[in-house]
Amino acid sequence: MNPALPRTPQSISNRRFLLLALALLASSMAQAQLSLDISLSVNGSAAGEWKPAIIQTASNSIVNNVGYTTANASLWFHDISVDSDPSISASVDVVNTTGSVQTYDLIFSMLVSPAITGSSLMGGSVQGGVTDTTGDGAILSTAGPGTALYYGRIDGVNVLPLFANPKSITAGGFLSNSDSTNAGLPGPSMAGPAVNTSIGIEHEFTLTPGDRATFTSVFVVTNAVPEPASLSLLAFGGLMVVCRRRR
Numbered sequence: 001m002n003p004a005l006p007r008t009p010q011s012i013s014n015r016r017f018l019l020l021a022l023a024l025l026a027s028s029m030a031q032a033q034l035s036l037d038i039s040l041s042v043n044g045s046a047a048g049e050w051k052p053a054i055i056q057t058a059s060n061s062i063v064n065n066v067g068y069t070t071a072n073a074s075l076w077f078h079d080i081s082v083d084s085d086p087s088i089s090a091s092v093d094v095v096n097t098t099g100s101v102q103t104y105d106l107i108f109s110m111l112v113s114p115a116i117t118g119s120s121l122m123g124g125s126v127q128g129g130v131t132d133t134t135g136d137g138a139i140l141s142t143a144g145p146g147t148a149l150y151y152g153r154i155d156g157v158n159v160l161p162l163f164a165n166p167k168s169i170t171a172g173g174f175l176s177n178s179d180s181t182n183a184g185l186p187g188p189s190m191a192g193p194a195v196n197t198s199i200g201i202e203h204e205f206t207l208t209p210g211d212r213a214t215f216t217s218v219f220v221v222t223n224a225v226p227e228p229a230s231l232s233l234l235a236f237g238g239l240m241v242v243c244r245r246r247r
Helices: 009-031 228-246
Strands: 036-042 045-050 061-063 066-069 073-083 087-096 102-111 120-131 138-141 148-154 157-164 168-171 176-183 190-192 198-207 212-223
Touching (some): 045 066, 120 168, 157 176
Antiparallel strands (some): 102 198, 120 190
16 A cells, blocks of 8 residues: 655645635536526516526526417417526517507516626527418517617616617418528627626517517627636636646
8 A cells, every 4th residue: 555645735735726716616606596587568568477497408508398378469488598608599489369469578587697797798689570370461560669679688778679660570361471680699799788687688569460470589698808707717727737737
């Protein structure tokens, strides 16, 4: 049996730095608690709010496909994923179950921790579509002056509009049509504000009776400078190299 090697002051110091780096990493990861809130307003009045469970898979965090029904709409949410980077992507089908044109305001909001205290970079994309189910044509349109079909949101404030008013997507009888656009992607590369509490996506639109609107959207934000967790990773990697060289 080989006798235990004596601990030198240098080896003790290396161990302490290693434990400190691991503690910083654990602290950063523990702070990244994901939470998603979905809310719907119809004609300016609250119509529903949901907090679907976030499921951690081997590669990312997702929400199981789920449907909700209100007095004015039927909604189907699918392919929702969130990340502590932070980023959010989601697809939704909204069916106008009434006999008249309705104005919908659908908001996805995800809590962010830790905050991005300095400047950020952001980017977003949206594909919007409409399907006629009644045979008389369908129209998906912006809700009026100063609105857009898509917004990227930071701390509850709209910061990235896409498909700004006036924008309409139309489809003939029993047909579908769609359009798409993006900004700051690939990247993100657009200058954005600090992120204190949340990011999100908002869809504000009007939809003809009986018809279906669809949105597939992405909003991504990143720190314009290295985050504490990234610095910890760099410090950890550098420390491992130093430790190996001194053995």
